[in-house]
Amino acid sequence: MTYDLIIKGATVVTASDTFDADIAVSKGKIAAVGKFSEGNGAAKASKTIEAKGLVAIPGGIDVHTHFDMPFMGATTADDFATGSAGAVFGGTTSVVDFAIQKKGESLRQALDTWHGKAQGKSLVDYAFHMIVVDLPDNRVKEMDAMVDEGVSSFKLFMAYPGIFMSDDATIFRALSRTKENGGMICMHAENGGVIDLLVKKALAEGKIEPKYHALTRPMSAEAEATRRAIALAEMAGVPIYIVHLSAGDAMEEVRRARERGVSAFAETCPQYLYLSYEDYERPGFEGAKFVMSPPLRPRGNEERLWRGLARDWLQVVSTDHCSFCMKATGAKPGKELGKADFSKIPNGAPGVETRMLLLWDAVQKGRLSANRFVEVASTAPARLFGLYPRKGTLSPGADADIVLIDPKKKHTISAKTHHTAVDYNPYEGKTVAGSIAHVFIRGTHMVQGGKFIGRKGHGQFLKRPPRNFS
Ligand code: URP
Ligand code: ZN
Numbered sequence: 001m002t003y004d005l006i007i008k009g010a011t012v013v014t015a016s017d018t019f020d021a022d023i024a025v026s027k028g029k030i031a032a033v034g035k036f037s038e039g040n041g042a043a044k045a046s047k048t049i050e051a052k053g054l055v056a057i058p059g060g061i062d063v064h065t066h067f068d069m070p071f072m073g074a075t076t077a078d079d080f081a082t083g084s085a086g087a088v089f090g091g092t093t094s095v096v097d098f099a100i101q102k103k104g105e106s107l108r109q110a111l112d113t114w115h116g117k118a119q120g121k122s123l124v125d126y127a128f129h130m131i132v133v134d135l136p137d138n139r140v141k142e143m144d145a146m147v148d149e150g151v152s153s154f155k156l157f158m159a160y161p162g163i164f165m166s167d168d169a170t171i172f173r174a175l176s177r178t179k180e181n182g183g184m185i186c187m188h189a190e191n192g193g194v195i196d197l198l199v200k201k202a203l204a205e206g207k208i209e210p211k212y213h214a215l216t217r218p219m220s221a222e223a224e225a226t227r228r229a230i231a232l233a234e235m236a237g238v239p240i241y242i243v244h245l246s247a248g249d250a251m252e253e254v255r256r257a258r259e260r261g262v263s264a265f266a267e268t269c270p271q272y273l274y275l276s277y278e279d280y281e282r283p284g285f286e287g288a289k290f291v292m293s294p295p296l297r298p299r300g301n302e303e304r305l306w307r308g309l310a311r312d313w314l315q316v317v318s319t320d321h322c323s324f325c326m327k328a329t330g331a332k333p334g335k336e337l338g339k340a341d342f343s344k345i346p347n348g349a350p351g352v353e354t355r356m357l358l359l360w361d362a363v364q365k366g367r368l369s370a371n372r373f374v375e376v377a378s379t380a381p382a383r384l385f386g387l388y389p390r391k392g393t394l395s396p397g398a399d400a401d402i403v404l405i406d407p408k409k410k411h412t413i414s415a416k417t418h419h420t421a422v423d424y425n426p427y428e429g430k431t432v433a434g435s436i437a438h439v440f441i442r443g444t445h446m447v448q449g450g451k452f453i454g455r456k457g458h459g460q461f462l463k464r465p466p467r468n469f470s
């Protein structure tokens with residue numbers, strides 16, 4: 001038997017095991033994992049990668065990106081071409097991006113728009129969640145059609161009144177429908193009504209700097225909404241997934257719910273693990289780089305999240321990659337929109353390119369086990385969002401999405417060398433212990449030693465089945 005590819009002698013790390021092995025790939029799928037490349041009767045392959053000293057993991061899965069997203073008078077710097085370039089160079093081989101329903105628009109129209117944005121552009125495989133902003137009774141059945149189209153998760157907002165926010169009745173209606181159609185609700189849990197009042201009060205007092213973004217979005221506004229979202233899901237009898245959880249107090253709500261047997265899940269993001277409120281106090285307008293919702297929290301909060309991540313109080317690390325340039329580029333406005341009013345700074349920050357190495361660095365520092373790293377960055381997101389076992393594992397039959405990390409080589413993060421289109425990096429100058437040596441997507445060699453050697457537009461749409469857990 002001649003394979004298309006053999007990766008020889010890597011240290012294979014999965015969510016459950018660590019062992020030395022060869023990985024054989026045939027027709028874009030993992031064909032075998034074991035010891036078969038040495039001695040008499042050694043397997044043959046069209047291409048061999050010597051991987052001794054390298055760590056092989058299933059490709060990263062980032063279930064929270066916003067590519068080509070119009071928001072707050074701006075559009076993200078990254079579209080599917082540049083966003084997915086960041087993903088693949090950073091060891092992420094699949095993303096789940098958010099299609100957005102406009103008010104008055106059908107979910108199908110929104111889905112068509114997002115297919116148009118991604119198709120032929122994405123380097124990495126991609127799927128969609130659907131952001132629902134307009135869900136009167138007569139639209140609810142459109143959710144079923146989305147599930148049939150492979151869009152089996154929906155994001156609702158408890159924040160951003162007048163833009164995205166849904167009231168409790170609408171949230172309950174959407175949750176209840178997922179009991180029928182097997183979808184899952186992903187919730188942006190912040191109390192938007194209270195935050196809106198706090199923002200108005202701050203502005204009236206002349207408080208306009210970026211730090212007031214954080215000071216008007218307290219932890220308790222996130223914890224309260226998280227508790228309410230979980231309660232609504234319990235009343236509807238369905239699971240719920242809390243997106244971009246930032247506050248330790250909100251995590252406690254998820255933990256308590258899980259301890260009493262509720263199917264509550266949550267993701268956090270590297271920014272909440274590595275950055276803090278103090279970043280808003282950088283000089284001038286620099287704090288705007290970190291304006292995102294929920295905001296960065298005071299130092300010390302990240303320790304609670306690390307602990308929760310190790311203990312499965314948090315299940316996933318995604319990025320919420322939502323990149324706005326600091327300065328307008330051509331006709332494209334950026335964060336400067338909020339120079340005189342923090343509430344006008346487009347919310348969001350980049351992260352898709354740095355997630356995997358930041359987490360690997362945490363493995364080197366003993367914060368997470370290597371297996372837990374694979375779990376939160378690849379296997380758990382695949383399981384929760386219907387991509388497993390096609391993705392999120394290195395077992396035979398899975399897509400050959402393989403990342404080889406060189407644990408001996410350091411990598412310094414910088415906007416000068418990153419591959420996304422945004423003009424800053426929140427982790428500028430940070431050196432992490434490890435670098436991405438090779439990336440394969442469905443067996444195609446995409447990245448080698450920091451060079452792109454893959455195929456443009458290689459990414460395929462991933463149709464996801466309805467949830468198989470309750
Ligand atoms: O600030 C953020 N998170 N921007 C992206 C939109 C969202 O809420 O995920
Ligand atoms: Zn959100």
Ligand code: ZN
Nearest residue numbers: 064066320322
């Ligand atoms: Zn987001």
